[in-house]
Amino acid sequence: xxxxxxxxxxxxxxxxxxxxxxxxxVGFCRQYARNRAGLYGLGGLLLxxxxxxxxxxxIDQAAISVTGAPGQRFESPSxxxxxxxxxxxxxVLDLVVWGARISLAVGFLATFVSVAxxxxxxxxxxxxxxxxxxxxxxxxxxxxVLPTLVMAIALAAVLSRSTLTIVVAIGVTAWPVTARLxxxxxxxxxxxxxxxxxxxxxxGHGYVMVRHVLPNVMPVVLAQTTLLVAEAIIMESxxxxxxxxxxxxxxxxxxxxxxxxxxxxxxxIWWYMIPPGLAIALVALSFTLCGxxxxxxxxxxxxxxx
Amino acid sequence: xxxxxTVGRADTAARRSRVLRYVGGRLxxxxxxxxxxxxxxxxLFRILPGDPVRAMTTGRExxxxxxxxxxxxxxxxxxxxxxxxDYCAGLARFDxxxxxxxxxxxxxxxxxxxxxxxxxxxxxxxxxxxIGVTLGIRAxxxxxxxxxxxxxxVALFLFSVPSFWLGLLFIVVLASGxxxxxxxxxxxxxxxxxVDGVVAVTVDVGHHLVLPVATMVAVVYAQYLMIMxxxxxxxxGADYLxxxxxxxxxxxxxxxxxxxPNALLPTVTLIFLNLGxxxxxxxxxxxxxxxxxxxxxxxxxxxxxxxxxxxxxxxxFASAVIIMNLLADLVYPLLDPRVRT
Numbered sequence: 001x002x003x004x005x006x007x008x009x010x011x012x013x014x015x016x017x018x019x020x021x022x023x024x025x026v027g028f029c030r031q032y033a034r035n036r037a038g039l040y041g042l043g044g045l046l047l048x049x050x051x052x053x054x055x056x057x058x059i060d061q062a063a064i065s066v067t068g069a070p071g072q073r074f075e076s077p078s079x080x081x082x083x084x085x086x087x088x089x090x091x092v093l094d095l096v097v098w099g100a101r102i103s104l105a106v107g108f109l110a111t112f113v114s115v116a117x118x119x120x121x122x123x124x125x126x127x128x129x130x131x132x133x134x135x136x137x138x139x140x141x142x143x144x145v146l147p148t149l150v151m152a153i154a155l156a157a158v159l160s161r162s163t164l165t166i167v168v169a170i171g172v173t174a175w176p177v178t179a180r181l182x183x184x185x186x187x188x189x190x191x192x193x194x195x196x197x198x199x200x201x202x203x204g205h206g207y208v209m210v211r212h213v214l215p216n217v218m219p220v221v222l223a224q225t226t227l228l229v230a231e232a233i234i235m236e237s238x239x240x241x242x243x244x245x246x247x248x249x250x251x252x253x254x255x256x257x258x259x260x261x262x263x264x265x266x267x268x269i270w271w272y273m274i275p276p277g278l279a280i281a282l283v284a285l286s287f288t289l290c291g292x293x294x295x296x297x298x299x300x301x302x303x304x305x306x
Numbered sequence: 307x308x309x310x311x312t313v314g315r316a317d318t319a320a321r322r323s324r325v326l327r328y329v330g331g332r333l334x335x336x337x338x339x340x341x342x343x344x345x346x347x348x349x350l351f352r353i354l355p356g357d358p359v360r361a362m363t364t365g366r367e368x369x370x371x372x373x374x375x376x377x378x379x380x381x382x383x384x385x386x387x388x389x390x391x392d393y394c395a396g397l398a399r400f401d402x403x404x405x406x407x408x409x410x411x412x413x414x415x416x417x418x419x420x421x422x423x424x425x426x427x428x429x430x431x432x433x434x435x436x437i438g439v440t441l442g443i444r445a446x447x448x449x450x451x452x453x454x455x456x457x458x459x460v461a462l463f464l465f466s467v468p469s470f471w472l473g474l475l476f477i478v479v480l481a482s483g484x485x486x487x488x489x490x491x492x493x494x495x496x497x498x499x500x501v502d503g504v505v506a507v508t509v510d511v512g513h514h515l516v517l518p519v520a521t522m523v524a525v526v527y528a529q530y531l532m533i534m535x536x537x538x539x540x541x542x543g544a545d546y547l548x549x550x551x552x553x554x555x556x557x558x559x560x561x562x563x564x565x566x567p568n569a570l571l572p573t574v575t576l577i578f579l580n581l582g583x584x585x586x587x588x589x590x591x592x593x594x595x596x597x598x599x600x601x602x603x604x605x606x607x608x609x610x611x612x613x614x615x616x617x618x619x620x621x622x623f624a625s626a627v628i629i630m631n632l633l634a635d636l637v638y639p640l641l642d643p644r645v646r647t
Binding site: 244 | 478
């Protein structure tokens, strides 16, 4: 397992660094592969991601518009429509596949917003500490206590109805957990000698935070991010179900809202309601499994617990 | 002797001042949080694009004079700071203004709806906590066993299921009467009209309560299970358990007398702290089951949008969670001597 630059020949610093990174990655993958649930989650995500990305190849956009619906109202499952049709005669299977695109996109974007916000606030609060840092953590605590759904509903209700609003509503309410985590990790990292070295060599606040603290905080953030995506997807479907989403886009929560409004619940049209909900559950479950597996690898304290 | 007594007295005094500082700090934090909630709810709902008067009068012909009259009636013609002062003064008297859609004081609507919500959320949380804690103890004690893995798997799956969808499924399968099963439970509401008598009403409400509570338990218990499980795992390696075993206690007794009391403590606070999730769950479940509580009220307010109603409910939900957190903070040191020092 020696580097490409053979025995005796001193490898360049860069080659050494890459070699170390490669070895870390291999070790990481091996650790991850030990968690069978994590592998199932990863497989599920790859499958769903591929279906969502390739959806335009086999679904005609006209067939999932309200006006161009090919079938009759509420047809039960058949060969032509494996999951039946909805209130407008669209194939439920097509809708669910298409819905994956919005649900995943919103899930990822909202998570990105909240993780970026949480990381920024966490690092700043941890790095500067003092009065400002304490004040930031107070704000974080306050957001943490507020019921997330109530806050997100309020935001989504106040802003105009669009997919972007949902992203903002979830992103702005879901960051406190990340911020706390990042702050704790920042404090741990900053206590180590290499930070002192960087400071002694004249590294400014920005330099230390971006070049030294951030890379060391990222692993914790990564696991948290994966868990957050699951939450964001459920939150998105919830807001859409409550009628706060963009009515023109097809999302899983939106399909369920339409099903409920069309009376699918009391008339027992199960094929209209089960697939979208199951899709939400499976995607959220996949992300949760991956996130827990990542957490297990990256946080050795938890490792023996699984 | 006197020296020791003085030290003891100084100790008590120091402890008392520490307790006072702790309680004072928590109270102050809670008050500041509540104030922040009030301010947020006021300004959040004031950035609403569009005119509330137009929202109130959609679908009706109104003259300009009538619009001005409505504006005056709801205080919307005042400058923003005046509205804010009125709002704060109102809150102090539990006066949240008039609902746009029902044209009655919001406080009356809330007073009517709070009972059903407390009934549903209380029953749900209690049942969920009992189930979650019991299963969590077993899973943690025998961790790695088949039972543990099955429990964790089910909990993780239910964790990923949107609560409203689960509620809809319950209605389709158990209440709509369209599938293989007859309609065993009512599809929504809290009472059948025309039922009289204390016993009959209790039975009827209980009957209506089954599905909403079942949905809530299914969504919430998983969290309690995971918390209890990990807090059991924290204890399993502890030395006092080895001691208990060494003195010859049976496994069941070691679990009941030593492990569970210690593991239960962190769980108690976490149950309080997770109340935010319960509040979210209640809103959705009430909406799905048309349960006449605060959640349904919130949903109906959102559709208009009924500004005073939604704003008041936002304050109510957030305050409930803040106050519960405060209680947890205050009660916890009494329960757990370890954090008192």
